[in-house]
Amino acid sequence: MAASIEDQLADLRSRSLLRRLRTFDTPQQPEIEESGKSLISFASNDYLGLATEPALKEAAKAAIDRYGVGSGAARLISGSLAPHAQLEEAIARFKGTEAALTFSSGYATALGTLGALCGEDDVIILDKLSHASLIDGARLSRATVRVFPHNHLGKLESHLEWAAENHPGARVIVVTEAVFSMDGDRAPLTEIVALKNEFGAMLLVDEAHAVGVLGRNGRGLADALRLEGEVDIQMGTLSKALGVAGGYIAGSRRLIELLVNRARSFIYSTAPPPSLATAARAAIEFMESEAGENRREQLWENLGSFGEEMPQLFSDGRRIQSAIIPLILGDSGRALEAADRLAERGFYVPAIRHPTVPRDAARLRITISARHTRQQIAALCGVLRSL
Numbered sequence: 467m468a469a470s471i472e473d474q475l476a477d478l479r480s481r482s483l484l485r486r487l488r489t490f491d492t493p494q495q496p497e498i499e500e501s502g503k504s505l506i507s508f509a510s511n512d513y514l515g516l517a518t519e520p521a522l523k524e525a526a527k528a529a530i531d532r533y534g535v536g537s538g539a540a541r542l543i544s545g546s547l548a549p550h551a552q553l554e555e556a557i558a559r560f561k562g563t564e565a566a567l568t569f570s571s572g573y574a575t576a577l578g579t580l581g582a583l584c585g586e587d588d589v590i591i592l593d594k595l596s597h598a599s600l601i602d603g604a605r606l607s608r609a610t611v612r613v614f615p616h617n618h619l620g621k622l623e624s625h626l627e628w629a630a631e632n633h634p635g636a637r638v639i640v641v642t643e644a645v646f647s648m649d650g651d652r653a654p655l656t657e658i659v660a661l662k663n664e665f666g667a668m669l670l671v672d673e674a675h676a677v678g679v680l681g682r683n684g685r686g687l688a689d690a691l692r693l694e695g696e697v698d699i700q701m702g703t704l705s706k707a708l709g710v711a712g713g714y715i716a717g718s719r720r721l722i723e724l725l726v727n728r729a730r731s732f733i734y735s736t737a738p739p740p741s742l743a744t745a746a747r748a749a750i751e752f753m754e755s756e757a758g759e760n761r762r763e764q765l766w767e768n769l770g771s772f773g774e775e776m777p778q779l780f781s782d783g784r785r786i787q788s789a790i791i792p793l794i795l796g797d798s799g800r801a802l803e804a805a806d807r808l809a810e811r812g813f814y815v816p817a818i819r820h821p822t823v824p825r826d827a828a829r830l831r832i833t834i835s836a837r838h839t840r841q842q843i844a845a846l847c848g849v850l851r852s853l
């Protein structure tokens with residue numbers, strides 16, 4: 467007999483895996499409030515503080531006045547609005563590609579793109595720590611899926627050899643994140659590019675947590691390593707450092723044309739509101755400006771002060787590689803307790819548990835923003851040291 471919903475919930479609770487939604491009546495900013503209690507948040511992916519940036523808010527308001535709030539239908543039905551086209555031009559320019567296409571979320575981007583490019587005769591080779599959207603996209607595409615241990619180039623190479631032998635003529639796509647969302651480390655992209663070129667495979671890099679943080683003007687890891695021209699499918703989201711919502715693919719004009727024709731999450735979903743597209747374009751323009759570059763420097767300064775406060779985390783040559791710092795505690799119960807203790811002391815840091823991370827690798831996931839003050843970071847580290 468199937469377990470009742472109640473039993474399923476009780477089972478999750480008994481394993482410290484039950485999740486609950488929390489409500490904050492404050493914008494995305496370090497100072498948040500939950501039921502009247504003030505907390506300093508180290509939970510948001512709004513690394514540059516753009517979610518509350520005046521220029522973006524003004525752009526969205528002006529777009530609402532001009533275009534209204536809804537976009538009417540999917541773009542192949544009622545057409546693109548000018549803000550959608552302008553945003554895609556801005557993304558393509560920013561990423562140095564011929565074209566770009568936006569989706570309603572990063573999740574929808576991964577699902578639609580892998581499904582459009584691959585079918586049951588094809589092969590998708592993923593890093594084991596790839597985001598759920600990429601794993602779901604690979605599964606839904608019905609391609610043969612091979613997974614390599616995190617950042618393991620030898621195993622990636624043997625999967626590529628296997629695909630060449632067993633699926634000659636198939637489309638083979640290697641999938642990785644640029645900065646891994648729960649570990650904060652980077653993919654060895656130069657080496658991955660060399661391998662995919664050797665085997666004639668395509669490469670999809672999800673730059674969700676690298677954009678705004680790495681590369682010239684925050685263009686991401688491929689840019690930082692001067693590999694822009696080498697990544698066939700550059701994926702990203704507008705929802706993290708860019709501060710708004712939506713996802714995108716940047717690549718060749720042909721790739722984008724195929725996605726318009728085949729990506730089901732694009733074809734069968736209403737276009738995002740025009741005001742979001744306008745705000746996202748303002749976010750890209752902000753990042754290209756001097757103010758954007760200063761904001762990114764501020765983020766790295768803040769990351770530097772975190773590193774100085776917590777030298778024990780960065781011994782043996784380990785460095786801070788992004789705005790995400792995991793504190794791996796192992797057991798889910800321990801991670802929850804640590805998060806509770808931080809909340810008692812006035813800090814909101816989420817406990818990340820299975821299935822987001824492996825069963826024995828529950829953790830606190832600390833994210834730093836350019837908007838945090840040095841004092842807030844020092845105070846957090848004081849509590850972390852006492853855990």
Ligand SMILES: *Cc1c(COP(=O)(O)O)cnc(C)c1O
Binds near residue numbers: 573597599643647674
């Ligand atoms: C957040 C995230 C996504 C999904 O993007 P949304 O815009 O939040 O749907 C995809 N990939 C990675 C690596 C992410 O961290």
